[in-house]
Amino acid sequence: MKHLAVLLSLLTLLLSVNTAMATEESKYTLIEKDGAFELRAYDSKLIAEVLVDGDMSDASSKGFRLIADYIFGNNTAASGKSEKINMTAPVGMEARPEKIAMTVPVAMQMAQQGWKVWFVMPSHYTLATLPKPNNPLVVIKPIAAKRYAVLRFSGWVDDEKMQAKLKDLSAWLAVKKLTSKGQPELARYNPPWTLPFLRRNEVMLEITSD
Numbered sequence: 001m002k003h004l005a006v007l008l009s010l011l012t013l014l015l016s017v018n019t020a021m022a023t024e025e026s027k028y029t030l031i032e033k034d035g036a037f038e039l040r041a042y043d044s045k046l047i048a049e050v051l052v053d054g055d056m057s058d059a060s061s062k063g064f065r066l067i068a069d070y071i072f073g074n075n076t077a078a079s080g081k082s083e084k085i086n087m088t089a090p091v092g093m094e095a096r097p098e099k100i101a102m103t104v105p106v107a108m109q110m111a112q113q114g115w116k117v118w119f120v121m122p123s124h125y126t127l128a129t130l131p132k133p134n135n136p137l138v139v140i141k142p143i144a145a146k147r148y149a150v151l152r153f154s155g156w157v158d159d160e161k162m163q164a165k166l167k168d169l170s171a172w173l174a175v176k177k178l179t180s181k182g183q184p185e186l187a188r189y190n191p192p193w194t195l196p197f198l199r200r201n202e203v204m205l206e207i208t209s210d
Contacts, residue, residue, distance in 0.1 A: 024088045025189075026120050031147070037172050038150045039207070045143050046125060048133065049118040051096065056115070056159045060093060063117025070138045071119065075131035083131045086122050090187035090202065093117045147207040149173055149180065155196045162186055165203045173205065180205035 031039040048070055052062040071085035096114045121130055121140075130140060151169040155161070166184050173180060182205075189200040 024086065024122055026088070026090065027123065028148075034172070036152045037169070038152070039147065039178075040150055041147050042145060044145045045123070046121040046127065046130060047092075047118040047141050047143055048121060049116055049139050049141055050137050051114060051116055053114050056093075056157075056162070059115035059117060063093065063115065064091060066135065066137055067117065067119045070133045070135060074134045076134060077131040078129065085125075085131065088120045088122055089189040090200075091117070091119055091189075092185055092187050094183045094185045096183065147209070148185075148204045149176075149178060149207055150202050150204050152200065152202050154199050154201065156199070157186065157188065157201050162203060166205075169203055169205060173207075179208045181208050182206045 026042060026045060028040040028042040031041055033039075048067050050063050050066045052059045052066070054062065071087065073082040073084055075082055075085070077083040094116050096116050118141075127140065127142060133140065149169060149172070151165050151172070153165055162184075169184075170180070185204040185206075187202040187204060189202075190198070
């Protein structure tokens with residue numbers, strides 16, 4: 001049994017390495033590195049994005065399935081046929097604030113948290129050449145070049161762990177006298193079968209230009 005566990009670990013390691021080598025990652029220039037903390041300047045890119053509700057785990061699964069359906073062929077290319085789009089890394093997600101309608105009398109209520117989940121499209125595509133999603137829930141969006149502060153870590157991620165890492169990243173930004181804007185983003189790079197200690201996760205905050 002022990003030998004089987006070791007064999008499975010080695011197999012997972014090989015699969016993870018091979019997947020990482022074959023997968024295109026978002027392009028950026030490293031500005032500064034401080035242990036697990038980094039400042040990066042990202043190039044502009046195209047993403048396929050969906051908006052989903054639920055907790056982090058449920059939203060991640062729902063969002064992944066919707067966009068995977070798009071890149072695996074539920075789309076229409078310029079030829080009029082479907083086209084498979086190569087997977088890239090990372091898969092990103094961020095919380096989005098929900099607006100609650102005002103009622104009379106005023107009552108307090110808890111809004112269900114919503115999330116944006118997206119895949120970055122391979123860099124050889126443009127808006128004109130990227131296949132169009134057949135599912136209206138999948139939206140193609142251009143993202144301008146941005147600077148991010150990033151904290152890299154391993155293991156499984158839940159909302160509690162993300163908040164803890166975000167706190168660490170915010171403290172590092174305070175030391176650097178840098179200001180962030182927008183919602184924090186979570187980037188995950190590995191397929192589901194990857195062992196926790198081999199997983200690459202990053203919490204990211206966009207940095208203001210001033």
